[in-house]
Amino acid sequence: MTTDTTTKDTTPGAPTPGETVLDARGVTMRFGGLTAVRGVDLTVGAGEIVGLIGPNGAGKTTFFNCLTGLYVPTEGEVRYKGNVLPPKSFKVTAAGIARTFQNIRLFANMTVLENVLVGRHTRTKEGFWSAVLRGPGFHRAEKASKDRAMELLRFVGLDHKAEHLARNLPYGEQRKLEIARALASEPGLLLLDEPTAGMNPQETRATEELVFAIRDMGIAVLVIEHDMRFIFNLCDRVAVLVQGEKLVEGDSATVQGDERVVAAYLGEPFEDAPGADEVAEVEAAEAHAGTTDEATGARADTTTDAAPGKENDR
Amino acid sequence: MTTQTTAPDTPGARKADAPTGLLPLPEKAARALALGGSALTIVSTFLAWTWTADFPGDLTVYGYPGGLQVLVLIGALLATLFALASYGIRGLAWLVPAGADAALRFATLATFATSWYTVLAISTELGGLVNLEPGGFLVAVSSLAALAGALALPFQRPEPDPIDPDDTGWEKFKHGATYKWETTKAVFAAGSPRPVATLPSYAEILIIVAMLALGLVVFTYGIGTEYDELFIGFLITTGLGFATLNKAGLIAHASQIASRHTSITICGAFVAAALFPFTQTNDQYATIGVYILIFATVALGLNIVVGLAGLLDLGYVAFLGVGAYAAALVSGSPSSPFDVHFPFWAAALVGAAASLVFGVLIGAPTLRLRGDYLAIVTLGFGEIFRITANNLDGTSGPDLTNGSNGVSSIPNLDVLGFDFGAPHDVGGFTIGRFANYFFLMLIVTAVVVLVFRRSSNSRIGRAWVAIREDETAALAMGINGFRVKLVAFAVGASLAGLAGTVQAHVTYTVTPEQYLFAGPIPPNSAFLLAAVVLGGMGTISGPLIGAALLFLIPNKLQFLGNYQLFAFGLVLMLLMRFRPEGLIPNRRRQLEFHEEAEAPTLLTKAGA
Numbered sequence: 065m066t067t068d069t070t071t072k073d074t075t076p077g078a079p080t081p082g083e084t085v086l087d088a089r090g091v092t093m094r095f096g097g098l099t100a101v102r103g104v105d106l107t108v109g110a111g112e113i114v115g116l117i118g119p120n121g122a123g124k125t126t127f128f129n130c131l132t133g134l135y136v137p138t139e140g141e142v143r144y145k146g147n148v149l150p151p152k153s154f155k156v157t158a159a160g161i162a163r164t165f166q167n168i169r170l171f172a173n174m175t176v177l178e179n180v181l182v183g184r185h186t187r188t189k190e191g192f193w194s195a196v197l198r199g200p201g202f203h204r205a206e207k208a209s210k211d212r213a214m215e216l217l218r219f220v221g222l223d224h225k226a227e228h229l230a231r232n233l234p235y236g237e238q239r240k241l242e243i244a245r246a247l248a249s250e251p252g253l254l255l256l257d258e259p260t261a262g263m264n265p266q267e268t269r270a271t272e273e274l275v276f277a278i279r280d281m282g283i284a285v286l287v288i289e290h291d292m293r294f295i296f297n298l299c300d301r302v303a304v305l306v307q308g309e310k311l312v313e314g315d316s317a318t319v320q321g322d323e324r325v326v327a328a329y330l331g332e333p334f335e336d337a338p339g340a341d342e343v344a345e346v347e348a349a350e351a352h353a354g355t356t357d358e359a360t361g362a363r364a365d366t367t368t369d370a371a372p373g374k375e376n377d378r
Numbered sequence: 379m380t381t382q383t384t385a386p387d388t389p390g391a392r393k394a395d396a397p398t399g400l401l402p403l404p405e406k407a408a409r410a411l412a413l414g415g416s417a418l419t420i421v422s423t424f425l426a427w428t429w430t431a432d433f434p435g436d437l438t439v440y441g442y443p444g445g446l447q448v449l450v451l452i453g454a455l456l457a458t459l460f461a462l463a464s465y466g467i468r469g470l471a472w473l474v475p476a477g478a479d480a481a482l483r484f485a486t487l488a489t490f491a492t493s494w495y496t497v498l499a500i501s502t503e504l505g506g507l508v509n510l511e512p513g514g515f516l517v518a519v520s521s522l523a524a525l526a527g528a529l530a531l532p533f534q535r536p537e538p539d540p541i542d543p544d545d546t547g548w549e550k551f552k553h554g555a556t557y558k559w560e561t562t563k564a565v566f567a568a569g570s571p572r573p574v575a576t577l578p579s580y581a582e583i584l585i586i587v588a589m590l591a592l593g594l595v596v597f598t599y600g601i602g603t604e605y606d607e608l609f610i611g612f613l614i615t616t617g618l619g620f621a622t623l624n625k626a627g628l629i630a631h632a633s634q635i636a637s638r639h640t641s642i643t644i645c646g647a648f649v650a651a652a653l654f655p656f657t658q659t660n661d662q663y664a665t666i667g668v669y670i671l672i673f674a675t676v677a678l679g680l681n682i683v684v685g686l687a688g689l690l691d692l693g694y695v696a697f698l699g700v701g702a703y704a705a706a707l708v709s710g711s712p713s714s715p716f717d718v719h720f721p722f723w724a725a726a727l728v729g730a731a732a733s734l735v736f737g738v739l740i741g742a743p744t745l746r747l748r749g750d751y752l753a754i755v756t757l758g759f760g761e762i763f764r765i766t767a768n769n770l771d772g773t774s775g776p777d778l779t780n781g782s783n784g785v786s787s788i789p790n791l792d793v794l795g796f797d798f799g800a801p802h803d804v805g806g807f808t809i810g811r812f813a814n815y816f817f818l819m820l821i822v823t824a825v826v827v828l829v830f831r832r833s834s835n836s837r838i839g840r841a842w843v844a845i846r847e848d849e850t851a852a853l854a855m856g857i858n859g860f861r862v863k864l865v866a867f868a869v870g871a872s873l874a875g876l877a878g879t880v881q882a883h884v885t886y887t888v889t890p891e892q893y894l895f896a897g898p899i900p901p902n903s904a905f906l907l908a909a910v911v912l913g914g915m916g917t918i919s920g921p922l923i924g925a926a927l928l929f930l931i932p933n934k935l936q937f938l939g940n941y942q943l944f945a946f947g948l949v950l951m952l953l954m955r956f957r958p959e960g961l962i963p964n965r966r967r968q969l970e971f972h973e974e975a976e977a978p979t980l981l982t983k984a985g986a
Contacts, residue, residue, distance in 0.1 A: 132854060157856035169851035171844050181837075182844045186856030188837055192865050195836035196829055206836070249856050 083110045083145070085253050085284045086131070086161075090140035093126050093308075100126040102308045103140070106286075108253060113275065113285045115299035117292070117319075119329055123308040124288045125166060128257055131286075132156050132163050145252065158186040162251035164242040166258045166288075172231035176222055176241055179230050180213035183248030213248060220244045220274065236267040243274065247283075254278060256287040260294055268294055296320065304328070399530035400565055408530035412482060413461035415524025419454035419489055422520055423447040425513025428500050434605040437500070438511075445608055446496040449615040450517060453489035456622060457524055460485050464531075476627025479531050480568035484625050486521070486528040488618030492611050493521040499607050529565065536560045571627030574634045582635050586643050589632055590650040598657045600930060601666055609934040644827065644918075651820055661801075661810035666933060668816040672881050673901045674925035675823045677909040678830060678918065679873035684907065685916035686834055687866035688846030689745070690753040692895065693760020695903040697871040699893035700736045701729035701878025703767065706785035706888040713780045713787065722791050726879045733875025734868050736763075741867035745860060748849070760895055760903050767890040784889030791818070791883050798883070815884045822880055826873050827918055833869070834916075842866055898942055900929050908950060914960030923961060 086108040093101040101123040108114045118124050129135040131142055133156035142149045149156050171179050188209055194202045217223040220240040260268045275285055289295045296316040303313040306328040312319055427437040435445020443451050463470040464478035497518045501507045538557050603609040623629050636643040658664050680694045708728055710719030744755045771781025790799030798814040833839050841862045844852040853859050882888050896904035905928055913924025932942050
């Protein structure tokens, strides 16, 4: 898993540090009477890894879908490098935001290489006539695409399986392939929706390395995850979404120390409990647990295995 | 659940629980019976089977086989060869890369089915067994003996599941039936073929040439069968014969060799197809040839839309109609309101362009729909085209298509002084009108094959497959789904239109009733889709073979009459149950439909 420095040069418009890549302002998403996301602001700077956490049903994936054009926000706007995002997901990808899915959505009956080549779609131009007539330009572009795709497969460590069908890869490698496919569209911002769901600790650690390597290529990363250890190791900033609203945003320490985050995950302490001594007991336990960061982390960890295979991507 | 037969020729390795055959015979006797029966069948085909020439095909002659006897002879020769190979005779091992026993069973079954069909047909048509000569009885007995011998060969029985004693009688019966079915499947199951050795390339090309020649001979024989009994016998023999070669592993080897030389195979296939008119003495069967080719070409165009892009189009025949009408209107036909006579290249362009425009017009509003909804809407548009063409007759609408009478008396083509309407002599062979059009249609087919092959292996083709696999993910990868689908729709439409321009000239007349959704005569939308599904989605050879079968079978089996569509539906249902990926499966599709099977991890380019 070495960082391929040559890829850095080929990334178009590699951002200068400090520049804001993604700027979401007051994003609200309503489905009929249900407000899934309410007035969320979020910025991602160049070279930053930002985490997005929250309990199940907090609206993380809905917010993600607003960022990628699958949904058009009811209110508010999302800007990518200063431009308002177009309302179609393929245009968003062309603009430079690539994503992976919570439940893996590879093209299962295509080969690994073909999957990555599909990711190259927005960065290549050959149309139908070029494919039928097969001029020299076609062969050149096809070869360039293949070379780039193989380079990305080497980057995620799948080059030896280029001709395998995507469906036959083990779970962890399918996740990697999805990341490689997203990288093939040469994004400036990569959105990862629970990249470590269902992984064992070794695979999680490898994914961590991979995300750092992607950051080093100059690509900003926004990641949704339930694995708190992963998030707090990885992210420069973490935003917490609860019931569609942003609760806190800040670095790991700030978020881990915030009582409201703990309350959102574990519930409020009893207010009008049946017996006074029970209230005291709970509060004592709460106060004890809240004192150390580690404890909070450990307690938040209990939600790690939440809802695998949630089907709310569209 | 292992359903593999034991490798043959391991007599030393027999244990106490050694596998036994379906019939209680010792292995050596069974093998000898299969061989002897097959050999005797060969002999019997040289005898007379009946005393009168009333049964078609003249089976009354001693000394040489005729009609159905030839088919039995071919089956029996195959069976004998595989029986010898199952003895492990040196020099025959190349015949059976996947083991000989399963192939032997299928070969004897093919011989048995064809000969018993013949014998029964003779005795029912002529009224009684008394019409059989000794040869007829001999072939019946010897082919049955060969089949019995082959079935008595040992095979690996599946492990029986223990029966739950609490089950009801019906459940027990079901359990037993399932086990019997598993056993029957195991009898005919073959092992996986060993990998094919690399031969020098000239040898591989010679093998490809031999395969293509064999294909041409089989096709020519099938198209030239003169009476129903012979065609049914042909279907039985070729169907089971193909299964035999498949079980022997020869088909797998052949497709591997062909996949190493795809360009040569495709060019060779076109040469073989071009040789077809030279095998015919008159235009009778060249007519069938050109109609099959039109049908197959349109089916291949539909395969781009359905097989690659996954858009279920049930009104595809309308595009053929648009092309045919456009070409007919500019052909100088007296019933065309336009008094123009374009040369063929211009007419072809007009036809393709008209279909393209029509395709975009239909596609633009409908391609926002997915799946079944798209199918329903395209079905509607297909019918709208036909009804509109019916009404543009000057009374219900503007005079354009001459209504239900259609555009008639379309003149024959004349390209560079070559008159397509007149017979020509080429090297001693007379090439008639339909044969001329056959060659023209072959060029159109080549164009469609070229477009299919090149576009499928490119950026746009990958986008089509991606859309078919998962539209949401494809959109998220930056594919403009609507545009890519519209391109697929338009390409499919213009290829069908191109075929339509030739069809207009072949049929002299273009009427709305040629472009139905479903009817007894192909091409119509239902048959086109059936040809694609039957042959295999996403492949080139699949729709071609599917179309040939779907055209030949109703054409040859006229006696089916009103039951044609019923039989067609039944066959389609059975096929979908037992082989959903089609006769020539695309590798991807095969994996998609048989998820439980141990999938080969590498997707080779074979089978396309």
